Amino acid sequence: MKITSKIYPIIILCLSAISFVACEKVIELDLKNTEPKLVIEANFTDSLQIQTVNIGQTVSFKSDNKMTPVSNAQVSLKSDNGLALSFVEIAPGFYATNKAVKGIAGIKYTLTVTVNNQTYTAISQMPSPVKIDSLKQTSIVIFGKTNKFIQVVYNDEPGVPNYYNNRFYVNKIKRNDSFVEFDRFNDGKRVENTLFNQEPDLKTGDKVKVELLGIDVNVYRYLFAIAQINGAGGPPTSPADPDSNFSNGALGYFSSTAISVDSVIVK
Amino acid sequence: MAIKPHLLHRNIITALICFFTITTTVFAQKNHTLNGTIKDVTTGETLIGASVKVSGTKQTATATNAYGFYSLNLPEGAYKIEISYVGYQSLVKQIEVNDNVKLDIDLLVSNELAEVIVSEVKRNNNVSNAQMGVEKLNVKDIQNVPVLFGERDILKTLQLLPGIKSAGEGNSGFYVRGGATDQNLILLDEAPVYNASHLLGFFSTFNSDAIKDVTVYKGGMPAQYGGRLSSVLDIKMNDGNKKKYTVEGGLGLISSRLKVEGPFKKDKSSFIISGRRTYADAFLALSPDSSIKNNTLYFYDLNAKANYKIDDKNVVYLSGYFGRDKLGLAKTFGFGWGNATATLRWNHLFSNRLFSNTSLIYSNYDYTIENLLSGNEFRVNSSIRDFNIKQDFQYALNNQHELKFGIDAIQHTIAPGKLTTTSLSINPLTIQNRKGYEVAAYVSDEYKVTDNINIVFGTRLSTFSLMGGGIFKTYDVNGKVTAEKNYASNEVVKTYINLEPRLSSSFLIDETKSIKTSYTRNTQNLHLMSNSTATSPTDLYIMNSNNTKPEIADQVALGYFNNFKNDVYEFSAEVYYKTMQNQIEYRNGTDLRGNANVEADLIYGKGRAYGLELFVKKKYGDFNGWIGYTLSKTERQFDQINRGNWFVARQDRTHDISVVGIYKVNKRWTLSSTFVYSTGNAVTFPAGKYVIDGQTVFYYGDRNANRVPDxxxxxxxxxxxxxxxxxxxxxxxxxxxxVYNRQNPFAINFRDNPDNKAQTQAVRTTLFGIIPSVTWNFKF
Structure with a gap:
C-alpha cells in the first residue's frame, strides 16, 4: 500500500514540470524552545543478546541531533512469567542487561524507569516471530529513470493482526526511511513488500541488510504517527507528538520486538 | 440536541398559521397579482436575482427567483415598475393594475463605455433586503479577474470576498467564517458536489463557461438550504441560448474549452454543452521514451443542460455534469476520481401566486486506485452516491408575505472501500456499505412588516437515519468497542432529529442605509475525514452513527449596509459569532486507508468563530472593483488535544485583505488586478527534537501555536x-x-540537513512563484 503515499510527490512533480516553479528553500525560523522532555527508547528482542535501553532528554531545534543523556536512572524489566531483570548504566544515558537474555512470544513485558523520583512504565507483548524468507530485487521505471528496490518476502501469520517495522541498512549505514507495515491487506499471505527507499538510490554492488521487526499495535501506531508527521500521505494536518506507551508523559516507546535479519548484494 | 423537537415544531407551525390568518384579514383588500419572467433579450437566459421595484399606489420590491420568476401582490392602481440587473440596462414600465398581470421582461446587456448609469432607478436591493451574509457573483463580472494559469475559476474568485478564505496556495477549497472545507454545501443545479476540485485542489470542477450565477451564503441561510454547517454555495448552470446557435471556446496553456448552445425550438427550448480538458500529458506523449510517454495526467469536465417550455405554466430542465481526473504512471499505478451529477426539474405555476419546483437529483463521487506493480497488483474503489427528491413551493400570500416551503429527501450510500486483487500476496477486502436517509421539511416567510422593516423567518426540520444492514460497533472515549450489534438491511440503526430556526431582519434607516440581524442554526450529517491539509481525492466521508453525532452550528450576525453616490458604491460591515458542536478530529497515528473501524479513531470537540467583515464595492462604471477586509478568530477544543485547552484552528486568519480592480481602458482593452494579504496559517512547529530508532523526531507541544509567514x-x-x-x-x-514573485509557503517542513546530518533545518516549499499565462478565447 506504500505506493499510495507516493502520490503526492508525483503530483507535485508533475505540476512543477508544468509550471517550472515549485521550489524549496532553507529558511531561518525563530522557534520557541520548551522545557526538556524525557525520552525513553527500549527494544526488548527475542534474540539472545545484551538488551539495552536509551534514556535522554529533548534538545532545542538548533542543537545537534543528539539527546542529552539522562544518567542515574533505575531501569528494570519484569514479565508475567516471572522474569525480573535490572539494567545498569554502561555509558551516559545508555543502560544494558548484565547478561544475554531473550524475550518469548506471547509474554507481556513491563519496563519501569525511575528518574528523579518519577516513575515511567510501559507494557509490551512479544509478537510471534516472523522470519524473512528472502530478499528480492525489483526494478521500477519512473519518469524514464530505472530505480532498483529491495523486496522483503515473508509469510504473514494468518488470523491475527501483525505489525512490522523494517530497518534498512545500505553498506552498513542505517537509512532513515520509515517502513512500518500492518497486515490489514495481506493477512496470512506470502508478502512481497517493496521497500521504496529515498535517495541515494541503490546501485550495483551495494550491500543491503534488512531487519524485519515484529512489533505490537501500540508501537506500530507510534511509529506510523511519526511517518505521518514526516509527510507520508501529503502535508499532515497538524503534527502532534505520537502517543507513547509510557505512563506519565514520557516520549519514546518500549517495544517487545521479534527480529529477523537477512542481507543481499544489489545486482 | 435531538430531544422532542416535534412538539416545538408543531407549536411554531400553529403560530405561523394564526399569524398569517390575522395579517391576511387585516390587509384584505382588492389585490391582484403581477408576475412574470425576466430574461436576457439576446440569449433568452433567465436572470436570477433581478430587482423588480414598484412605486405608485403602493411601494414594494422583489427579486426574481432561481428560475427568473417573480410575483407580487398589488392593490388596484397605477404603478411604475423598475427592473434592474447588474450589467444590464435598467428598464422602466408604467402599468395599470386592475386585474392579474403577467409581465415578462427582456433586458439588454449594457453597452460598455456608451452606457451611462440610469440614475432614476434605485439599485438598493442589497440594503433593503432582509438577507445578510450573502455574496453574489455574476460570472460576467468575474471574467476579467486574473487567475492562476489563466484558468477562470469561480471558487478562487469567491476567495477574494470577505469571510471566505482560501484553504491554501492555489487551492479551490475554502473556509467560510471559520468552517472547514467539508462544511460548505456546494450545489450545482441543486445537486451536491462532493469533491469540487481537480488535481488536488489546484482547479475547481466548475467550468465557468457553463455557469450563470453563483450565490454564497455565509450566514442567515434561507430555510430551503440545509445539510452543511458553514455555508451554501449555490451554482446555477446556463440554460442555453434560446435565440440562436453560438459556439464559444478558449485555448489556454493548461486546458482548452468549447461550448455549444442554441435553441431546439426558438424561445421554447434550448440546450448547452460545455467541455474542458487539460493537456499536460500531451507533452509527455512527445517523449520518445515509452516510460514517459505512457504516463497520464489530465482532467476533463462536461456540462450539459437542456430545457423545454411546455407552456406558460410549465418548464422542464435537465442538466448534468461529468468530470474526471486521471493520473497514471506507466506499469506502476493508476489513479482516477470524479463527480457525476444529474438534475431533472419541473417548474410549474399552480396559479399567479403559487410557484412550484420539483427536482430529481443524482450525485456520485468515486475514486479508483490501481497498483500495477507485478506481484502486488490491486485495485481500490470507493464512492458516495445520493438520490434526492425535492419539492419547493413559493407562495405570494399578499403584498406583505411571501412564503417558501417544501420537503427534501436524500438517500446517501457510502461505499468506503473495496479492494480487489489478482496478487497472491494480498487479500481482497470489502468494507461494509453505509446507507442513510436525510429527510427535511422547511417553511419560511418573507414578511414586509412596514416600509422600513423586513423579516425573513422560518425553520427547517431535519432528520437523519442511519440504516442497516451489517455490524455496527459502539466505542468508548478511548476507542475500545463497548457494544456490537448486527442490523438487518433497512433496519434503522440510529435517528437524529434537529430543528433549525432561521431568522433575518432588516431595518431601513433611509433609502440608502440599513441595519440587519440574523440568527441561524445549521446541522450536518455527513462528515469528511482528511489526513492532510491539501484536498485529497481519497478523503473519506462518514455519516452520523451511534458514535458520531450531527454537527451543529449556531450563528448570530449584525450588519450595517450603506449605499452611496447613487448606489454606485456599496458598503457593508458585518460582525458574527458562531459556535460549533460535535466537531470531529482523529487520533494520532490513524490510518484511514482501508480502515473498517475508522470511528474507533475519532474524537469529538467543539469550535467557536467570530469576526468583523468590511466590504466596499464600486459596482458600476469603467472602473469597478472592491476591497474586503476580515478580522477574525477561529478556535477548537477537544479534550484529547492540547490538554483540553482551546487552540487556534487551521482555519484561523487574523487579518485578511483582498483588493480587486477592473478598469475598462477603451472598447478593446480591459485591465485588472488583485491583491491579497492574509495572516499566515496557524501551524505547529517543533519545540525541540529527540532521536528514535536513529531518526530525528520533533517534539511539538502546543497545537497550532506558530504561524507561517504572512x-x-x-x-x-x-x-x-x-x-x-x-x-x-x-x-x-x-x-x-x-507579479512580484513572493515566495509564499505551501508547506514548511523540518528535516536533517543533507550536508550536515548532525543538524536539522527548516525548509519552505513554494508552489507558485511568478507565472505568466495567455489564453485565446473565441465566439461565433
Missing part, C-alpha cells in the same frame, strides 16, 4: 477584445500570477 500576492491581467462587429469574436487574455 501570505501576500499581486496578480495582473489584461484582456484584449477583438475588433467589434465581426462574425468571429475573439479575445486575448494575458495574466501574471504573483
Amino acid at each position: 501570505y501576500h500576492r499581486l496578480d495582473f491581467s489584461a484582456t484584449l477584445d477583438g475588433k467589434p462587429n465581426r462574425k468571429l469574436k475573439s479575445s486575448w487574455n494575458f495574466s501574471i500570477y504573483n
Whole structure:
C-alpha cells in the first residue's frame, strides 16, 4: 500500500514540470524552545543478546541531533512469567542487561524507569516471530529513470493482526526511511513488500541488510504517527507528538520486538 | 440536541398559521397579482436575482427567483415598475393594475463605455433586503479577474470576498467564517458536489463557461438550504441560448474549452454543452521514451443542460455534469476520481401566486486506485452516491408575505472501500456499505412588516437515519468497542432529529442605509475525514452513527449596509459569532486507508468563530472593483488535544485583505488586478527534537501555536477584445500570477540537513512563484 503515499510527490512533480516553479528553500525560523522532555527508547528482542535501553532528554531545534543523556536512572524489566531483570548504566544515558537474555512470544513485558523520583512504565507483548524468507530485487521505471528496490518476502501469520517495522541498512549505514507495515491487506499471505527507499538510490554492488521487526499495535501506531508527521500521505494536518506507551508523559516507546535479519548484494 | 423537537415544531407551525390568518384579514383588500419572467433579450437566459421595484399606489420590491420568476401582490392602481440587473440596462414600465398581470421582461446587456448609469432607478436591493451574509457573483463580472494559469475559476474568485478564505496556495477549497472545507454545501443545479476540485485542489470542477450565477451564503441561510454547517454555495448552470446557435471556446496553456448552445425550438427550448480538458500529458506523449510517454495526467469536465417550455405554466430542465481526473504512471499505478451529477426539474405555476419546483437529483463521487506493480497488483474503489427528491413551493400570500416551503429527501450510500486483487500476496477486502436517509421539511416567510422593516423567518426540520444492514460497533472515549450489534438491511440503526430556526431582519434607516440581524442554526450529517491539509481525492466521508453525532452550528450576525453616490458604491460591515458542536478530529497515528473501524479513531470537540467583515464595492462604471477586509478568530477544543485547552484552528486568519480592480481602458482593452494579504496559517512547529530508532523526531507541544509567514500576492491581467462587429469574436487574455514573485509557503517542513546530518533545518516549499499565462478565447 506504500505506493499510495507516493502520490503526492508525483503530483507535485508533475505540476512543477508544468509550471517550472515549485521550489524549496532553507529558511531561518525563530522557534520557541520548551522545557526538556524525557525520552525513553527500549527494544526488548527475542534474540539472545545484551538488551539495552536509551534514556535522554529533548534538545532545542538548533542543537545537534543528539539527546542529552539522562544518567542515574533505575531501569528494570519484569514479565508475567516471572522474569525480573535490572539494567545498569554502561555509558551516559545508555543502560544494558548484565547478561544475554531473550524475550518469548506471547509474554507481556513491563519496563519501569525511575528518574528523579518519577516513575515511567510501559507494557509490551512479544509478537510471534516472523522470519524473512528472502530478499528480492525489483526494478521500477519512473519518469524514464530505472530505480532498483529491495523486496522483503515473508509469510504473514494468518488470523491475527501483525505489525512490522523494517530497518534498512545500505553498506552498513542505517537509512532513515520509515517502513512500518500492518497486515490489514495481506493477512496470512506470502508478502512481497517493496521497500521504496529515498535517495541515494541503490546501485550495483551495494550491500543491503534488512531487519524485519515484529512489533505490537501500540508501537506500530507510534511509529506510523511519526511517518505521518514526516509527510507520508501529503502535508499532515497538524503534527502532534505520537502517543507513547509510557505512563506519565514520557516520549519514546518500549517495544517487545521479534527480529529477523537477512542481507543481499544489489545486482 | 435531538430531544422532542416535534412538539416545538408543531407549536411554531400553529403560530405561523394564526399569524398569517390575522395579517391576511387585516390587509384584505382588492389585490391582484403581477408576475412574470425576466430574461436576457439576446440569449433568452433567465436572470436570477433581478430587482423588480414598484412605486405608485403602493411601494414594494422583489427579486426574481432561481428560475427568473417573480410575483407580487398589488392593490388596484397605477404603478411604475423598475427592473434592474447588474450589467444590464435598467428598464422602466408604467402599468395599470386592475386585474392579474403577467409581465415578462427582456433586458439588454449594457453597452460598455456608451452606457451611462440610469440614475432614476434605485439599485438598493442589497440594503433593503432582509438577507445578510450573502455574496453574489455574476460570472460576467468575474471574467476579467486574473487567475492562476489563466484558468477562470469561480471558487478562487469567491476567495477574494470577505469571510471566505482560501484553504491554501492555489487551492479551490475554502473556509467560510471559520468552517472547514467539508462544511460548505456546494450545489450545482441543486445537486451536491462532493469533491469540487481537480488535481488536488489546484482547479475547481466548475467550468465557468457553463455557469450563470453563483450565490454564497455565509450566514442567515434561507430555510430551503440545509445539510452543511458553514455555508451554501449555490451554482446555477446556463440554460442555453434560446435565440440562436453560438459556439464559444478558449485555448489556454493548461486546458482548452468549447461550448455549444442554441435553441431546439426558438424561445421554447434550448440546450448547452460545455467541455474542458487539460493537456499536460500531451507533452509527455512527445517523449520518445515509452516510460514517459505512457504516463497520464489530465482532467476533463462536461456540462450539459437542456430545457423545454411546455407552456406558460410549465418548464422542464435537465442538466448534468461529468468530470474526471486521471493520473497514471506507466506499469506502476493508476489513479482516477470524479463527480457525476444529474438534475431533472419541473417548474410549474399552480396559479399567479403559487410557484412550484420539483427536482430529481443524482450525485456520485468515486475514486479508483490501481497498483500495477507485478506481484502486488490491486485495485481500490470507493464512492458516495445520493438520490434526492425535492419539492419547493413559493407562495405570494399578499403584498406583505411571501412564503417558501417544501420537503427534501436524500438517500446517501457510502461505499468506503473495496479492494480487489489478482496478487497472491494480498487479500481482497470489502468494507461494509453505509446507507442513510436525510429527510427535511422547511417553511419560511418573507414578511414586509412596514416600509422600513423586513423579516425573513422560518425553520427547517431535519432528520437523519442511519440504516442497516451489517455490524455496527459502539466505542468508548478511548476507542475500545463497548457494544456490537448486527442490523438487518433497512433496519434503522440510529435517528437524529434537529430543528433549525432561521431568522433575518432588516431595518431601513433611509433609502440608502440599513441595519440587519440574523440568527441561524445549521446541522450536518455527513462528515469528511482528511489526513492532510491539501484536498485529497481519497478523503473519506462518514455519516452520523451511534458514535458520531450531527454537527451543529449556531450563528448570530449584525450588519450595517450603506449605499452611496447613487448606489454606485456599496458598503457593508458585518460582525458574527458562531459556535460549533460535535466537531470531529482523529487520533494520532490513524490510518484511514482501508480502515473498517475508522470511528474507533475519532474524537469529538467543539469550535467557536467570530469576526468583523468590511466590504466596499464600486459596482458600476469603467472602473469597478472592491476591497474586503476580515478580522477574525477561529478556535477548537477537544479534550484529547492540547490538554483540553482551546487552540487556534487551521482555519484561523487574523487579518485578511483582498483588493480587486477592473478598469475598462477603451472598447478593446480591459485591465485588472488583485491583491491579497492574509495572516499566515496557524501551524505547529517543533519545540525541540529527540532521536528514535536513529531518526530525528520533533517534539511539538502546543497545537497550532506558530504561524507561517504572512501570505501576500499581486496578480495582473489584461484582456484584449477583438475588433467589434465581426462574425468571429475573439479575445486575448494575458495574466501574471504573483507579479512580484513572493515566495509564499505551501508547506514548511523540518528535516536533517543533507550536508550536515548532525543538524536539522527548516525548509519552505513554494508552489507558485511568478507565472505568466495567455489564453485565446473565441465566439461565433
